[in-house]
Amino acid sequence: MSKVSEAIAKFKKVDISYDYSALPQDIKNALPHLKKAFDLITTIFMRQQMEGLPEIYEKVMSENDEEKKEFWKQFKGPWSQLEDFKSLYPEFKDRPATCAFYPADITKEEWDKALAGMDEAEKELMNDTYTVIIRENGKLKAVPYHVHYAEELGEIFDHLENAAECVENELLKEYLISRAEGLVTGNYRDSEALWVKMKDVPIDPVFGPFEVYADGFLGLKATYEAFLMVVDHEKGNRLKEIENNLANLARIFPVPAGSKPAVGKIAPMIVVHQIYSSGEAAQGIMPSAFNLPNDAWVRGNVGWKQIMIYNIMQAKFNNCTMKIADKISHGKIKAEFDPYFYFVLMHEVSHGLGPAYRADGTPVAKAIGKNYTAIEEAKADTGGIFILLNLGGKYGIPAFGKETILNSFFAGLFRSMRFGVHEAHGAANVVEFNWLKEKGVIKVLDNGDFETDSTNLIPAVEELLNELCRIEAQASTEEAAAFLKKYATPGKDILDAIAKLTDIPIDVRVEYKL
Numbered sequence: 001m002s003k004v005s006e007a008i009a010k011f012k013k014v015d016i017s018y019d020y021s022a023l024p025q026d027i028k029n030a031l032p033h034l035k036k037a038f039d040l041i042t043t044i045f046m047r048q049q050m051e052g053l054p055e056i057y058e059k060v061m062s063e064n065d066e067e068k069k070e071f072w073k074q075f076k077g078p079w080s081q082l083e084d085f086k087s088l089y090p091e092f093k094d095r096p097a098t099c100a101f102y103p104a105d106i107t108k109e110e111w112d113k114a115l116a117g118m119d120e121a122e123k124e125l126m127n128d129t130y131t132v133i134i135r136e137n138g139k140l141k142a143v144p145y146h147v148h149y150a151e152e153l154g155e156i157f158d159h160l161e162n163a164a165e166c167v168e169n170e171l172l173k174e175y176l177i178s179r180a181e182g183l184v185t186g187n188y189r190d191s192e193a194l195w196v197k198m199k200d201v202p203i204d205p206v207f208g209p210f211e212v213y214a215d216g217f218l219g220l221k222a223t224y225e226a227f228l229m230v231v232d233h234e235k236g237n238r239l240k241e242i243e244n245n246l247a248n249l250a251r252i253f254p255v256p257a258g259s260k261p262a263v264g265k266i267a268p269m270i271v272v273h274q275i276y277s278s279g280e281a282a283q284g285i286m287p288s289a290f291n292l293p294n295d296a297w298v299r300g301n302v303g304w305k306q307i308m309i310y311n312i313m314q315a316k317f318n319n320c321t322m323k324i325a326d327k328i329s330h331g332k333i334k335a336e337f338d339p340y341f342y343f344v345l346m347h348e349v350s351h352g353l354g355p356a357y358r359a360d361g362t363p364v365a366k367a368i369g370k371n372y373t374a375i376e377e378a379k380a381d382t383g384g385i386f387i388l389l390n391l392g393g394k395y396g397i398p399a400f401g402k403e404t405i406l407n408s409f410f411a412g413l414f415r416s417m418r419f420g421v422h423e424a425h426g427a428a429n430v431v432e433f434n435w436l437k438e439k440g441v442i443k444v445l446d447n448g449d450f451e452t453d454s455t456n457l458i459p460a461v462e463e464l465l466n467e468l469c470r471i472e473a474q475a476s477t478e479e480a481a482a483f484l485k486k487y488a489t490p491g492k493d494i495l496d497a498i499a500k501l502t503d504i505p506i507d508v509r510v511e512y513k514l
């Protein structure tokens with residue numbers, strides 16, 4: 001099998017078709033406009049990976065190589081996300097760590113030297129999440145996204161305006177217009193604040209530049225993505241009690257001396273069914289939950305929203321997670337969906353807890369730099385189990401028992417380590433595995449199978465959470481790197497186990513009916 005067909009085969013096609021007839025007519029009318037806007041988000045995302053990629057993509061889609069088309073559709077370019085964005089096509093180079101956020105040949109020295117000669121405002125623009133760095137007359141310069149991608153954003157604006165015209169719900173209408181304006185002016189905060197506050201809407205469209213995972217150079221620049229989701233109010237209502245008790249969850253979370261947590265005013269938990277996605281959200285591995293926005297000002301002054309994508313999560317669990325647990329333990333480790341769902345929910349909650357600012361006011365993400373995402377994902381996972389273990393039975397959190405929690409979490413570890421151990425979530429899971437193995441919670445048998453032992457689970461999880469929060473609050477970039485070098489390096493046990501999983505899909509892939 002070629003590498004291309006192998007990569008395609010690792011994603012199981014699943015049907016998550018949604019019954020649109022249940023949606024009100026005004027929303028049905030808005031959907032085609034939203035789809036058009038969201039497809040342009042993919043165009044921008046492609047340009048962020050490599051300028052000129054959208055045109056190459058169109059060419060690939062117009063040709064007759066079906067396998068190539070399928071691969072490019074799935075990965076939004078020639079690179080395999082499963083191999084750290086290595087190109088599977090000889091005519092293309094591997095995706096550089098800089099993507100197209102920076103000139104391809106930039107060095108850290110050039111960057112530092114350029115910043116040293118700038119005033120504060122220029123420096124801020126260079127470090128901004130929403131600027132592209134170009135070289136003009138031999139000098140580095142920051143160009144805001146809304147200028148650099150003005151053409152696509154202008155079209156997106158029109159489609160969003162059309163969608164807003166169809167919609168009857170006032171809040172949703174206001175949000176769509178505000179977001180459209182935010183994208184073309186570079187003022188993202190107002191619309192993000194509106195989004196956090198937007199409740200009781202039939203659909204929840206989330207779109208814009210958000211995550212900085214793709215920036216392997218400095219971890220500063222955000223990629224565009226979009227999610228179109230139908231809100232499941234019935235399932236969401238069951239999470240209300242947890243939502244109302246977030247302060248009690250925050251209380252047990254470590255915040256090392258001097259550091260400060262993000263003090264969000266609200267953090268609604270929304271359960272949704274995804275009906276479309278684009279940009280980075282539609283590249284390879286599909287997110288099944290997220291917590292946005294990332295903007296520290298919005299988080300601190302308004303709050304954030306936790307989205308649980310029920311249909312995607314369930315598809316992943318049934319097709320991947322459960323099968324992995326079965327395989328690497330010969331049926332002894334039983335993963336269950338319900339505890340897994342709550343673990344993922346608490347992972348998202350944990351992103352909002354613990355240190356957000358250092359004693360000197362620097363946001364933690366800035367202080368740690370490019371290793372931040374791996375540390376933060378490990379913190380969110382560890383915080384997730386920590387909350388389930390310590391608060392199960394209280395505040396609307398079900399009491400699952402520590403063995404059930406451990407087993408359902410354990411299966412998930414291998415599911416994401418297979419994505420690539422260099423990617424933030426994969427690296428985070430290697431940390432958790434190695435730590436829990438060191439503490440005797442995970443045991444490797446002679447035949448390479450795994451067993452779990454929950455005896456030391458509670459102290460092991462607490463120690464790891466304390467260490468990760470300490471790193472976020474106080475460690476130097478070197479210290480954070482040293483921690484990852486020690487714990488995020490996969491051993492033979494992990495690599496052998498991953499090698500055994502070849503017949504189990506890595507993730508799911510959906511073809512939307514929209």
Ligand SMILES: [Zn+2]
Nearest residue numbers: 347351377380
């Ligand atoms: Zn996360």
